[in-house]
Amino acid sequence: MTETTADTRLLAHTARVATLVAGAALVGMAATEAWQVFARYVLNDSPGWTEPVALFLLATAMSLGAAASVRSWSHFGFFILAHNAPPALRRIMEAFACIVVAAVGAALAIWGSQLLFDGIDIPAAGTLLPESARFLPIAIAGALMCVFAIERLVVPAPKQPAES
Amino acid sequence: MAVAILFGVFILLLISGVPVAFSLVCASLATFLYLGLPPIVVVQQVASGAGASSLLAIPLFIFAGEIMLRGGISERLISLAAALVGHVRGGLGQVSVLSSLFFGGVSGSAIADVSAIGGAMIPQMVARGFDRDFAVNVTMTAALVALLVPPSHNLILYSASAGGGISIADLFAAGIIPALLLTVTLMLVGWLIATKRGYAVEAFPGFRVVGRRFVSALPGLLLVALIFIGIRAGIFTAVESASIAVCYALLVTRLIYRQLHWRDFVETMAHAARTTGMILFVIASAGCFGWLLAYLQVPAAAVDALTSITHDKNLLLLMMVFTLLVIGTFMDLAPMIIICTPIFLPVAKAIGVDPVHFGVILILKGGIGLITPPLGSVLFVGTAIGKISITESLRTIWPFYFAAFTVLMIVTFVPALSLWLPSLLR
Numbered sequence: 001m002t003e004t005t006a007d008t009r010l011l012a013h014t015a016r017v018a019t020l021v022a023g024a025a026l027v028g029m030a031a032t033e034a035w036q037v038f039a040r041y042v043l044n045d046s047p048g049w050t051e052p053v054a055l056f057l058l059a060t061a062m063s064l065g066a067a068a069s070v071r072s073w074s075h076f077g078f079f080i081l082a083h084n085a086p087p088a089l090r091r092i093m094e095a096f097a098c099i100v101v102a103a104v105g106a107a108l109a110i111w112g113s114q115l116l117f118d119g120i121d122i123p124a125a126g127t128l129l130p131e132s133a134r135f136l137p138i139a140i141a142g143a144l145m146c147v148f149a150i151e152r153l154v155v156p157a158p159k160q161p162a163e164s
Numbered sequence: 165m166a167v168a169i170l171f172g173v174f175i176l177l178l179i180s181g182v183p184v185a186f187s188l189v190c191a192s193l194a195t196f197l198y199l200g201l202p203p204i205v206v207v208q209q210v211a212s213g214a215g216a217s218s219l220l221a222i223p224l225f226i227f228a229g230e231i232m233l234r235g236g237i238s239e240r241l242i243s244l245a246a247a248l249v250g251h252v253r254g255g256l257g258q259v260s261v262l263s264s265l266f267f268g269g270v271s272g273s274a275i276a277d278v279s280a281i282g283g284a285m286i287p288q289m290v291a292r293g294f295d296r297d298f299a300v301n302v303t304m305t306a307a308l309v310a311l312l313v314p315p316s317h318n319l320i321l322y323s324a325s326a327g328g329g330i331s332i333a334d335l336f337a338a339g340i341i342p343a344l345l346l347t348v349t350l351m352l353v354g355w356l357i358a359t360k361r362g363y364a365v366e367a368f369p370g371f372r373v374v375g376r377r378f379v380s381a382l383p384g385l386l387l388v389a390l391i392f393i394g395i396r397a398g399i400f401t402a403v404e405s406a407s408i409a410v411c412y413a414l415l416v417t418r419l420i421y422r423q424l425h426w427r428d429f430v431e432t433m434a435h436a437a438r439t440t441g442m443i444l445f446v447i448a449s450a451g452c453f454g455w456l457l458a459y460l461q462v463p464a465a466a467v468d469a470l471t472s473i474t475h476d477k478n479l480l481l482l483m484m485v486f487t488l489l490v491i492g493t494f495m496d497l498a499p500m501i502i503i504c505t506p507i508f509l510p511v512a513k514a515i516g517v518d519p520v521h522f523g524v525i526l527i528l529k530g531g532i533g534l535i536t537p538p539l540g541s542v543l544f545v546g547t548a549i550g551k552i553s554i555t556e557s558l559r560t561i562w563p564f565y566f567a568a569f570t571v572l573m574i575v576t577f578v579p580a581l582s583l584w585l586p587s588l589l590r
Contacts, residue, residue, distance in 0.1 A: 023433030026227050033407030054220055062214050065441020075183035076496045082181035097181045104186045111207040134211050
C-alpha cells in the first residue's frame with residue numbers, strides 16, 4: 001500500500017515535470033517567433049534557425065502535454081457510454097481504454113526511438129539539431145503515456161471532466 | 165474493406181471510451197496492418213501531423229488567452245461591457261453576450277470564454293434576481309461568439325486541416341460579421357426573455373464611467389487590432405502574431421495591470437501546456453488518419469456519394485450542415501474540424517462553396533455542438549459553473565439554441581456575410 005502511494009507520488013511528480021517542460025517549450029516557442037520578428041525588422045536579418053527550433057519545441061509541448069493529460073485523463077473522448085454503463089461493464093471499458101492507451105504509448109515509444117536513431121546523424125537544415133530530433137519528445141511522451149495508463153489501470157484515478 | 169476497418173475500429177474504440185487521439189492512432193494502425201504497409205509509418209505520420217508551421221499559432225494563441233484570463237484583461241472587458249449595456253433590459257445577460265464578443269477577441273476559445281465570463285457573471289446575475297437557468301444559458305450560447313472572432317484558434321485549425329492553403333487572414337475577417345450577427349441575435353433573445361420574466365433594469369452609470377472603463381480595457385482591445393491589422397497588412401504571419409500576442413499579454417498583465425505573479429504565470433503555463441497537448445495530439449493523430457483517408461480516396465468517394473443524391477447546391481449544403489450537426493453532438497470541436505474538413509471540404513468545393521465560407525459554417529455548426537448533449541464541453545463547463553443540472557439548462561435553452569441555429573442557416577445561405585469583409589480587406 002505504502003509502495004503504491006510512493007509510486008503514485010513519483011508519477012504525479014513526473015507528470016508535473018512533464019507539464020512544466022511542455023510549458024517551458026511554449027515560452028521558448030513564443031520567444032523564438034518573437035525573435036524572428038525582431039531580427040527581421042530591427043536587425044534586418046531573418047534567421048533560418050527559428051522555424052526548425054520552433055517546430056521542435058512544438059513537438060515537445062504537444063507530446064509532453066499530451067502525456068500529462070493521460071494521467072489526468074483529460075483527453076477528448078466520448079465517455080458517456082462508459083459513465084452510464086453498469087459498474088462491472090464500466091470497469092471493463094475503463095480497463096480496455098487504459099490498455100489501448102498504454103499500447104499506443106508503447107508503439108510511439110518504440111517506433112519513435114527507432115526513427116530517432118535512424119536519422120540522428122543527419123543534421124536539420126539551419127540548426128545543429130538532428131533531423132530526427134522531433135521524434136525524441138514523441139518517444140519520451142510515448143513511454144510516459146504507457147506508464148501513466150498502466151498506473152490508471154492499477155490505481156484508478158478519480159474522474160475529471162474533459163477540458164478544451 | 166480498408167475504409168470499413170478505418171472507420172469501424174475508430175468508432176468502436178471511441179464508443180468504448182478510448183480517447184479520440186488514441187482511437188485515431190489505433191484505427192490507423194489496424195488499417196496499415198490490413199493494407200500491408202509498415203506500421204512504423206504511423207509514428208512518422210503522427211510526427212508530420214503536428215509538423216506544419218501554421219500549427220505553431222494554435223498553442224501560442226491558447227497561451228496568450230490563458231495569460232489574459234488570469235492577468236486581469238477579462239475582468240476589465242466585462243467591466244466595460246457592463247458599463248455599455250448593463251442598463252438594457254436583461255442587463256447582466258446582455259453584458260455576458262457583449263463580454264463574449266470582447267473576450268472572444270482575445271481568447272478565441274469558447275471554453276475559456278464561458279469559464280472567464282461565466283465565473284464572473286453567473287453568480288452576479290443570480291445575486292441580482294436572474295434565474296439560474298437564464299444566467300447559464302445566455303452565457304453558454306454567448307461563448308459561441310468567441311469561436312468566430314479573431315484570433316480563434318479553431319479557424320487556424322480549419323486552415324491547417326484543409327492543407328494550409330486557406331488564408332488565415334481571410335478566415336479571421338470572414339468570422340467577424342457572423343460573430344456580430346450572433347451577438348445581436350443573442351442579445352435580442354436575452355432582451356425578450358428578460359422582458360417576459362420581468363428582470364430588473366440597472367441604471368446607466370454615465371459616460372464618464374464608460375470612458376474610464378474603456379481606457380482601462382483598451383490594452384486588451386488593442387491586442388485584437390494588433391493581431392488583425394498585423395496579419396492583414398502582411399507585417400507578420402499568423403504564427404508571429406501569436407507570439408506577439410503572448411509577449412504583449414505578458415507586458416500588459418505584468419507591467420500595466422500588475423496582476424500576473426510568478427506563481428500565476430507557472431500555473432498559466434502548465435494549463436496552456438495541457439490544453440496544447442490535448443488539442444495538438446488529436447491533430448497529430450488525425451494527420452495519420454487523414455493520410456489514410458487520402459490514400460484510400462475517401463474524399464473523392466464522399467463527393468461522388470453526395471453528388472449522386474442531388475446536384476442542387478443548397479440541398480447538398482443543407483445535407484452537409486445537418487450531417488455535421490449530428491457529428492458535432494458526438495464529437496468535440498477540434499477533433500471534428502480535423503476529421504471532417506478533409507472529407508467535407510472537397511464536397512463543398514465541388515458544389516462551388518468558397519472554402520472560407522465553408523470554414524465559418526463548420527466552426528459555427530461545431531460551436532452549436534458544444535452546447536448540445538451528449539458531448540457539449542461548453543454545456544458541461546457552463547452548467548458546472550452555474551450549479552444547475554444539464555436537464556435544467558436544456559429545459560429553457562431552446563430560444564438561444566433556435567437563435568444560434570437561425571444564424572447558422574443565415575450564414576450558410578448568405579455567403580456574402582462571410583465573404584464580403586475578406587474581399588474588402590484583400
